Amino acid sequence: MVHDAVSRLRLDYAPVMLRHLSQQDESGLQSAYELGRGAMRDSVGLLEVVRVHNEVFLEVHASSRDLEEARRTARAAAALLLELVAAFEMTQRGFMEGRPAPE
Known part of the structure; x- marks a missing residue:
């Protein structure tokens, strides 16, 4: 069921984001x-x-202590989002490349 999958994603994603925000390394991405x-x-x-x-x-x-921490959090979270959706992008590109060219 998709609802269960969304709930599982949320449970799994929160610790990934928290870890990435503190370490900002390749493993989080x-x-x-x-x-x-x-x-x-x-x-x-x-x-x-x-x-x-x-x-x-x-x-x-919401737990950011000051403006600079809020900015760092936003930048790191944006990088994480790009990685989160990268698989969707690759699948879409593969689909588009497999389609016949318009005439």
Whole structure:
């Protein structure tokens, strides 16, 4: 069921975001990419993935202590979102390349 998959994504994504915001390394980005692939396999739509990201981000962002921390959080979260949706982008490109060229 897609609802269960969305709930699971949210539960899995929150610790990935928190870890990435504190470490900002490649492992967090890789984890987000893998979660995106899993969401796609589970038939979670791109809009739902972005909604989950935004919900988690807003919860984390609300705890920023000052403007500079809020900016760092926003930049790191944006990079994480790009990795989260990268699998969708690659699938779309593969689909578009497989289509016949318009005449």
